[in-house]
Amino acid sequence: MTFEQLLNLLCDLHPDIDxxxxxxxxxxxxxTSFDVVSIAAELSExxxxxxxxxxxxxxxxxxxxxLFALIERREDE
Amino acid sequence: MRxxxxxxNATADRLPHKxxxxxxxxxxxxxxxxxxxxxxxxxxxxSGANREPVGVLMERGAQEVAAFLGVMEAGCFYVPLDEQMPxxxxxxxxxxxxxxxxxxxxxxxxxxxxxxxxxxxxxxGGAAAFPAPDRLREEAEGEDLAYVVFTSGSxxxxxxxxxxxxxxxxxxxxxxxxxxxxxxxxxxxxxPLYFDAYLKELLGVIVAGGTAYLLPRELFVNPMALxxxxxDRGINALCWVSSAFSLVSxxxxxxxxxxxxxxxxxxxxxxxxxxxLTDWQQACPDARIFQLYGATxxxxxxxxxxxxxxxxxxxxxxxxxxxPGTSLLxxxxxxxxxxxxxxxxxxxxxxxxxYHDPERTKAVLIPDPVGDLGLTFYRTGDLGRFDENxxxxxxxxxxxxxxxxxxRVELGEVEAAALSLKGVHEAACLYVADRQRIDLFYTxxxxxxxxxxxxxxxxxxxxxxxxxxxxxxxPHLPNGKLDRRTIEQKEYGR
Numbered sequence: 271m272t273f274e275q276l277l278n279l280l281c282d283l284h285p286d287i288d289x290x291x292x293x294x295x296x297x298x299x300x301x302t303s304f305d306v307v308s309i310a311a312e313l314s315e316x317x318x319x320x321x322x323x324x325x326x327x328x329x330x331x332x333x334x335x336x337l338f339a340l341i342e343r344r345e346d347e
Numbered sequence: 348m349r350x351x352x353x354x355x356n357a358t359a360d361r362l363p364h365k366x367x368x369x370x371x372x373x374x375x376x377x378x379x380x381x382x383x384x385x386x387x388x389x390x391x392x393x394s395g396a397n398r399e400p401v402g403v404l405m406e407r408g409a410q411e412v413a414a415f416l417g418v419m420e421a422g423c424f425y426v427p428l429d430e431q432m433p434x435x436x437x438x439x440x441x442x443x444x445x446x447x448x449x450x451x452x453x454x455x456x457x458x459x460x461x462x463x464x465x466x467x468x469x470x471x472g473g474a475a476a477f478p479a480p481d482r483l484r485e486e487a488e489g490e491d492l493a494y495v496v497f498t499s500g501s502x503x504x505x506x507x508x509x510x511x512x513x514x515x516x517x518x519x520x521x522x523x524x525x526x527x528x529x530x531x532x533x534x535x536x537x538x539p540l541y542f543d544a545y546l547k548e549l550l551g552v553i554v555a556g557g558t559a560y561l562l563p564r565e566l567f568v569n570p571m572a573l574x575x576x577x578x579d580r581g582i583n584a585l586c587w588v589s590s591a592f593s594l595v596s597x598x599x600x601x602x603x604x605x606x607x608x609x610x611x612x613x614x615x616x617x618x619x620x621x622x623x624l625t626d627w628q629q630a631c632p633d634a635r636i637f638q639l640y641g642a643t644x645x646x647x648x649x650x651x652x653x654x655x656x657x658x659x660x661x662x663x664x665x666x667x668x669x670x671p672g673t674s675l676l677x678x679x680x681x682x683x684x685x686x687x688x689x690x691x692x693x694x695x696x697x698x699x700x701x702y703h704d705p706e707r708t709k710a711v712l713i714p715d716p717v718g719d720l721g722l723t724f725y726r727t728g729d730l731g732r733f734d735e736n737x738x739x740x741x742x743x744x745x746x747x748x749x750x751x752x753x754x755r756v757e758l759g760e761v762e763a764a765a766l767s768l769k770g771v772h773e774a775a776c777l778y779v780a781d782r783q784r785i786d787l788f789y790t791x792x793x794x795x796x797x798x799x800x801x802x803x804x805x806x807x808x809x810x811x812x813x814x815x816x817x818x819x820x821x822p823h824l825p826n827g828k829l830d831r832r833t834i835e836q837k838e839y840g841r
Contacts (some may be wrong), residue, residue, distance in 0.1 A: 285812050286799040296568050302808070303567035304752050304783060307594050311782075323571050323600040331568065 271317045272337050277310055280334055289334040296328040306331060318342050348784050350487035351519045352420060355381055355553040367552050369563040370408035379515040380413055387417020394467060396423050398491055402449040404428040404459045411540050413451050414471055420483050422494035422800035427541035430455055437462055443507055443703055476711050489513035495702050496543055498643055499756050503763035507702030514646040517695040521670045523554045525651055531557030535582040537562055537591050544648045547586045578607045586751025596626035605630050615639045616753045618741055621660045640666030644725045645696040649673045650739055667737035674722060677731055682716060687732035687738035689745060693724035750780040754809045761810055765789055768801040773821050775829045787812035790821055
C-alpha cells in the first residue's frame with residue numbers, strides 16, 4: 271500500500287481534512303472510534319493489512335504518517 | 348403515584364456510602380447523589396420553577412445525573428442539551444422549548460447564557476448545595492412530564508419526545524426485574540446522557556443499588572485500554588448499543604485482553620450480528636445476555652430476548668417478547684394486527700407526544716387497533732415478523748430512518764440540511780449499512796468541502812455524511828421524486 275492510497279482512504283471518510291499534514295487526529299476528535307473501525311476494515315479487506323488490538327491506540331492514528339508507519343511495519347511481518 | 352425518586356430514597360437509606368455514579372473525576376455516593384438532587388430541586392422551586400421544562404447544559408458526568416433527578420424533584424421535567432450539539436440544533440431545541448430555567452456547570456454557563464439570554468441561569472454547584480430537606484419526594488403526578496429528549500426529524504426540525512412520570516415509573520418497575528438487576532452489578536455506561544439509553548444504568552443504580560461508571564468516550568478508540576479500564580474497576584454489566592460491542596470485537600481485542608467477571612451483557616438499539624455475538628459469548632462465558640429492542644417514544648426498551656447458547660449464523664437474533672405491561676402488535680397495510688408488519692407498541696410506556704407538535708404526534712400515536720385494551724399505541728416505523736416461537740424478529744425500517752452508530756438518523760434531515768446550503772440544488776442521502784456509513788450525493792455548484800463544512804455546523808457529528816460527492820445530475824422517478832434505487836445501483840453497483 272502506498273501513502274497516496276492511505277490518504278485517499280482517509281479522505282473518503284473526511285474530505286474536509288488535509289490528512290497529509292493534519293496532526294492529533296484522535297486527540298482533536300477528528301477521527302471517531304467508528305472511523306477507526308472503518309479504516310481497520312478497509313485496510314484488511316482492500317489491502318490485506320491486518321491490524322490487531324495492540325495497534326489500535328491513539329498514537330498510531332493521530333496522523334496519516336504514524337498510521338502509514340504502522341502499516342509498513344505490519345506489511346513487513 | 349409513586350415517584351421514581353422514592354427508589355433513590357430507599358437505596359440511599361440502605362446504602363448511603365456506596366458509590367452510585369462516577370465519571371472518573373467526580374464520584375457521588377448514594378447519599379451525596381440524593382443530597383445534590385434535593386439541593387437542585389429546592390433551588391429550582393425557590394426560583395419559582397413549577398411543572399415546566401428545565402434545560403440542562405452540563406458536561407457528561409455524575410453531576411449531570413444529579414441535575415436531572417433534581418429537576419424531577421422540583422416537579423419539573425429535564426431537557427438534556429448536549430454541549431457537543433451544533434449551535435443551530437441547540438437553538439432550534441431552545442426555540443421549541445422556550446425554557447424559563449437553564450441549569451449548567453461552570454464550563455457551559457457562558458454558552459448557556461448565549462443560547463438562551465431570556466432564561467434564568469442556575470449554576471449546578473450552587474444549586475446542589477442549596478438548603479433542602481433530607482429526603483426526596485415520594486409521590487409524583489403521573490400525568491406530568493419527567494423529561495423531554497430530542498431526536499432526529501425528517502423535516503430537519505428535531506422532535507421532542509415527551510415522557511410522563513407514569514411511563515418512567517413503569518420502566519423502573521419492569522426493566523430491573525426483567526434483566527435481573529441487583530446491587531452487585533457495576534455498569535460501564537457507553538451512552539451519552541442526552542439520550543434515553545442511559546436510563547437502563549440509571550435504574551440499575553437507583554432502583555437496584557448498583558454502581559455505574561461513565562466510560563470516557565476516548566476509550567472507544569483504544570479498545571485494549573477500554574477493557575483494561577473495565578477490569579480495573581470491576582465493571583461487570585455492559586448495556587451498550589450493538590455497534591459499540593461490535594467495534595470492540597471486530598478489532599480483535601479479545602485476542603489480546605478479555606473482560607473479567609462480566610455478569611450481564613445487553614445489546615440495544617440494533618441487532619448484534621451473530622458473528623460479533625459469538626465473540627462476546629466466548630469472551631464472557633458467565634454473562635447473562637439479552638438482545639433488547641425499543642423506541643425513545645416508548646421510554647427506552649420494550650422487548651427482550653435472552654440469548655442462550657450458540658446462535659444460528661443464518662438467522663438474525665430475535666428481539667423477543669414485550670416487557671410485562673407492554674403490548675406488541677404487528678400492523679399490516681390495512682392497519683390490522685398480523686404475523687408480519689409495522690411494529691406498534693402500546694401501554695403505559697408510550698410517550699405523551701412530541702413537545703408542542705400535535706401534528707407529528709397524531710401521525711404516530713394511534714388508538715388501540717384491536718379495540719379491547721383501551722391503550723394508545725406508537726407506530727414505530729420499524730418492520731417485524733413473529734417467528735415460530737412467537738418471538739419478534741426485527742426486519743428494518745419502512746421509511747428513510749436508519750440506525751447509525753446507535754443513533755437514530757432521519758436521512759431526510761441530512762438532506763434537508765444539505766439543501767439549506769448555498770449552491771446545493773438536489774441532495775440524496777444513502778445509508779451503507781455494511782460499512783456503517785452515510786453517503787451524500789448532490790447537484791449544484793457548491794464544492795464538496797464547503798458542503799461538508801456547512802453540514803458540520805448544522806448537524807451532530809454522528810449525522811454528518813462520511814462521503815459527500817457532487818454529481819452533474821441525479822436520476823428521478825416519473826413523479827419527479829429522486830430515484831434512490833437507481834442512485835444506489837449506480838453508486839454501489841447493486
